[in-house]
Amino acid sequence: MATARYSDFALYRRLLSLARPYWLHIIGVFVLSLLSVPLTLLNPLPLKIAVDSVIGSRPLPSFLEVLLPLAATRSGAGGLLLAVALLVATALLSRLLDLASSLLRTYTTEKLVLGFRAQLFRHVQRLSLSYHDSKGTSDSTYRIQHDAPSIASIALDGVIPFITAGCTLVSMLYITARLDGQLVLIALAVSPAFYFITRARRRTLRGYSREVKKLESSALSVVQEVLGAVRVVKAFGQEDREHSRFVRRSYEGLRKRIRLAGIEGGYGLLVGLTTAAGTGAVLYVGVRHVQAGTLSVGNLLLVMAYLTRLYEPLRNIGRRAASLQTHLAGAERAFSLLDEAPDVPEHPDARPLSRASGGVAFHNVSFAYEEDRLVLHELSFQIPPGSRVGFAGKTGVGKTTLVNLLTRFYDPTSGRILLDGVDLRDYKLADLRNQFAMVLQESVLFSTSIAENIAYARPEAEFAEIVAAAKEANAHEFIIGLPNGYDTLVGERGMRLSGGERQRISLARAFLKDAPILILDEPTSSVDVDTEAVIIEAMGRLMRRRTTFLIAHRLSSLKDCDLLLVLEDGRVGRRTNVSATVRKALADGGLEAIFRGGKAGA
Numbered sequence: 001m002a003t004a005r006y007s008d009f010a011l012y013r014r015l016l017s018l019a020r021p022y023w024l025h026i027i028g029v030f031v032l033s034l035l036s037v038p039l040t041l042l043n044p045l046p047l048k049i050a051v052d053s054v055i056g057s058r059p060l061p062s063f064l065e066v067l068l069p070l071a072a073t074r075s076g077a078g079g080l081l082l083a084v085a086l087l088v089a090t091a092l093l094s095r096l097l098d099l100a101s102s103l104l105r106t107y108t109t110e111k112l113v114l115g116f117r118a119q120l121f122r123h124v125q126r127l128s129l130s131y132h133d134s135k136g137t138s139d140s141t142y143r144i145q146h147d148a149p150s151i152a153s154i155a156l157d158g159v160i161p162f163i164t165a166g167c168t169l170v171s172m173l174y175i176t177a178r179l180d181g182q183l184v185l186i187a188l189a190v191s192p193a194f195y196f197i198t199r200a201r202r203r204t205l206r207g208y209s210r211e212v213k214k215l216e217s218s219a220l221s222v223v224q225e226v227l228g229a230v231r232v233v234k235a236f237g238q239e240d241r242e243h244s245r246f247v248r249r250s251y252e253g254l255r256k257r258i259r260l261a262g263i264e265g266g267y268g269l270l271v272g273l274t275t276a277a278g279t280g281a282v283l284y285v286g287v288r289h290v291q292a293g294t295l296s297v298g299n300l301l302l303v304m305a306y307l308t309r310l311y312e313p314l315r316n317i318g319r320r321a322a323s324l325q326t327h328l329a330g331a332e333r334a335f336s337l338l339d340e341a342p343d344v345p346e347h348p349d350a351r352p353l354s355r356a357s358g359g360v361a362f363h364n365v366s367f368a369y370e371e372d373r374l375v376l377h378e379l380s381f382q383i384p385p386g387s388r389v390g391f392a393g394k395t396g397v398g399k400t401t402l403v404n405l406l407t408r409f410y411d412p413t414s415g416r417i418l419l420d421g422v423d424l425r426d427y428k429l430a431d432l433r434n435q436f437a438m439v440l441q442e443s444v445l446f447s448t449s450i451a452e453n454i455a456y457a458r459p460e461a462e463f464a465e466i467v468a469a470a471k472e473a474n475a476h477e478f479i480i481g482l483p484n485g486y487d488t489l490v491g492e493r494g495m496r497l498s499g500g501e502r503q504r505i506s507l508a509r510a511f512l513k514d515a516p517i518l519i520l521d522e523p524t525s526s527v528d529v530d531t532e533a534v535i536i537e538a539m540g541r542l543m544r545r546r547t548t549f550l551i552a553h554r555l556s557s558l559k560d561c562d563l564l565l566v567l568e569d570g571r572v573g574r575r576t577n578v579s580a581t582v583r584k585a586l587a588d589g590g591l592e593a594i595f596r597g598g599k600a601g602a
Contacts, residue, residue, distance in 0.1 A: 012154075012333050018116060019155050025108040029156060032101040033164040034350035039097065040091045040168055041175065042304030046083040049485045051298040064091060109152040113239045117148045120338060127377035128343035130369065131407040132368055138221030143337045147213065150330035153323075169465045172306045179299050180289060184284050190278035205267075215253035222246045260326075282307050315401040344408050353431040357420050358385040358547030360406065365415035375401050377570045378415065383563070385420075385516075390561035396569040399551045402518045406549065407436050437510035440540075441503035441522035445494030450479055453487040453494070454506055465512060473507035474538045500531035518548040524602050 017028060095425040124140050132140075177184045224244045226233055233242055286303055295303075368375040375398045383389050390400045404410055405417060408424055417424050424432060437457065445453050454466050461469075466486065470476040478501055482488040494502045503523060510518065520539065524532040540560065543550075552558055555556040565572050 002435065007365075008328065008536060011291055011328055014335060015151050015154055015331060018119075018151055019112060020328065021109055021115070022112055025104065025111070026155060027043055029105050030160050030291065032097060032104065033160050033168060036094070036101075037168050038153045038520060039090055039094050039162065041171055041306075043094075044084065044302050045320045046087040046090075048298040048302045049086070049306065050080065050084040051301060067456055080391060087562050105156055109149075109156055112152040112155065113149045116334070117144050118142045118321045120148055120334060122537045123338055123340075127340055131340065133369070136221060138224045140337060142213070142217035142220050142339070142371070143333050146216070147330035147334040150327040150334060151532060153327040154331060157323075157327075165272050171404065176303055176306050177223045179303055180286070180295055182289075183286055183303055183307075186281050186285055187278055189281075190274050193274045204263055205260070206329050208256060208263060209326040210332070212256045213251060213329060213333060213420075215249070215256055219253055219439060220251040221245060222249055264323075270307055272517045279304075298310045320427045322398070328585065344411050344429070347426065350428040351422070351426055351437065353419075353427045356435045356516050358387075358435075359383065359418075359420050360547060361418040361421075363416045363418070365417060366411045367405060367407065367410065368413045374413070375570050376405075376412075379572055381572060383547060385547055386544055386545055387563060388443075390558035390564045391549065391551045391567060392558065392564060393567035398570045399475055399519055399567055402519060402567070403551065405519075407433055407438070408520065436517050436598055437516055438514040438519045438521070439503070439506045439510050440522045441495060443499070443506045445490050445497070445502055446489065447492045449484075449487045449489055450482075450505060454512055457509045461512055466508075466527055469508040469512035470504075472541055474534045474539065475501070475504035475508050478504070498537065503531075503535055505540060507535065510542055520548065520550045520552075522551055523586035525554070 009482050025425070123143055124144065147506065173188070174186055222242070222245055227244070233239060283304065285414075286295060286300045290297055327468060362379045362381050365376060365379045366374055370372045378403070391402065393399055401410070405412055406424075411425065419427070419435070420434070446456065450465050451463065454469055455461050458465075463486075467476060470479055470486075479486055479488070490496050490497075490505075491503075494505070497505070507523075524535050548561075550561060552559060558564060
């Protein structure tokens with residue numbers, strides 16, 4: 001999946017828009033961060049008091065003399081106790097502030113990330129099948145799980161620390177300038193170097209971060225693919241081969257990650273050398289000022305402590321500028337997924353549909369997964385409401401594609417499909433799909449209970465309705481024989497049940513939905529003959545008074561159809577009304593017996 005490129009401004013604008021519901025929380029984190037600035041300024045003050053006012057004879061800072069009683073400011077013992085009390089108080093307040101900030105930051109981070117992940121997940125579900133067929137699922141999974149947290153990393157760990165560091169920087173510069181203006185100018189002389197270093201490394205860091213995420217996503221795709229087909233892997237004894245494939249993909253990401261760490265380390269080295277040069281210059285000039293008597297030792301210690309903290313925000317800005325590029329690369333990937341447009345859009349003025357009659361018509365319908373290769377060629381036929389239509393033909397001729405067009409999993413490349421005389425594209429998508437119940441070749445169950453799987457068709461259904469649907473599907477008897485009955489967990493993809501049991505659960509789901517149109521796609525192809533008979537009997541009840549589209553390789557499954565369409569190379573090669581004679585031919589001589597002597601009548 002290609003990743004769109006966004007400017008930093010565009011990313012920040014979108015991130016701030018997403019964070020709007022949590023503005024109060026973010027402001028709270030910001031306020032707590034700002035409260036740390038005065039505590040940071042107070043940290044070196046006890047040392048200055050001890051050196052200048054306790055060991056030496058200089059007076060306390062004027063603001064303390066105003067606030068404190070004379071006993072605390074005029075005696076050495078009082079000054080020492082003041083320094084110790086101030087040290088303990090600032091440490092305690094700093095820890096309490098850190099605790100409050102950590103709790104609020106964690107809460108806000110989790111809410112932001114959950115909201116963004118939910119938005120991405122909702123959007124991915126609405127993308128058409130053609131998107132998922134062509135892109136796969138692992139990259140989307142990676143973007144939802146690993147790229148979505150970028151919004152919190154940028155909003156809370158990127159923007160707020162930058163602002164706090166800036167406030168700390170300005171405050172320290174002001175106080176240092178009051179003590180010795182020359183030292184401030186020397187300290188600031190190295191600042192332009194930070195700007196140019198950051199600017200030079202920004203694009204490189206962003207590019208490598210994109211590559212790392214792409215390769216990590218590729219390694220994840222191997223894991224998903226192998227675990228999804230673990231039975232095949234074990235059956236062919238290919239565990240070592242798949243392990244090697246995973247390690248090979250991961251190693252490519254490892255090399256890029258190490259290269260990225262090297263770039264970040266080099267960036268940090270340049271920042272460290274720059275700050276060391278500034279610190280050394282200030283120390284040299286400061287000592288000369290002490291020797292000249294224009295600066296006290298305590299004030300020099302205060303300046304050096306402030307200088308360390310003065311450069312710390314700059315170093316933080318540098319470090320965060322490096323990690324910020326990684327987070328911005330993640331945000332790019334997440335927004336790129338969010339900006340994928342569905343191939344099956346809903347018209348703004350789409351019409352609602354409560355319950356269809358079930359009349360279906362195809363008018364010159366063609367479809368291609370790829371532009372230069374048509375799967376279906378100008379199909380035209382009409383199905384009256386309540387009819388049973390069988391589709392036959394070799395594998396790959398487009399039978400399943402045809403019914404996927406009915407549910408608008410895809411839209412035709414050309415032509416129109418009508419439901420009750422209205423183009424499918426003119427209906428609300430959710431209303432349209434609510435007209436269909438599907439039973440597929442491979443039963444799709446979720447890792448919940450049997451009752452929840454049946455109720456997936458209609459989550460608000462009463463338990464009695466679930467049981468009634470299971471009875472109609474010939475599933476009730478085996479369900480009540482299970483240890484926990486309807487509360488039995490079916491396992492991942494329903495693997496704790498047999499193929500026939502899973503298929504009957506799928507039929508029960510279709511019974512419960514009670515949709516006017518039914519799609520049965522090879523529903524008995526993976527079960528034995530005895531189970532097939534049970535399923536076919538249930539299918540007979542399910543098809544009553546419903547328009548039914550039945551795809552089957554076993555010709556016996558088609559004998560009760562009103563109309564049989566045979567697809568050949570993506571076209572309706574032959575069609576027939578299925579009479580008693582045809583049904584006998586199906587039973588006696590196979591499909592070709594129907595058409596011996598030429599094309600059957602329409």
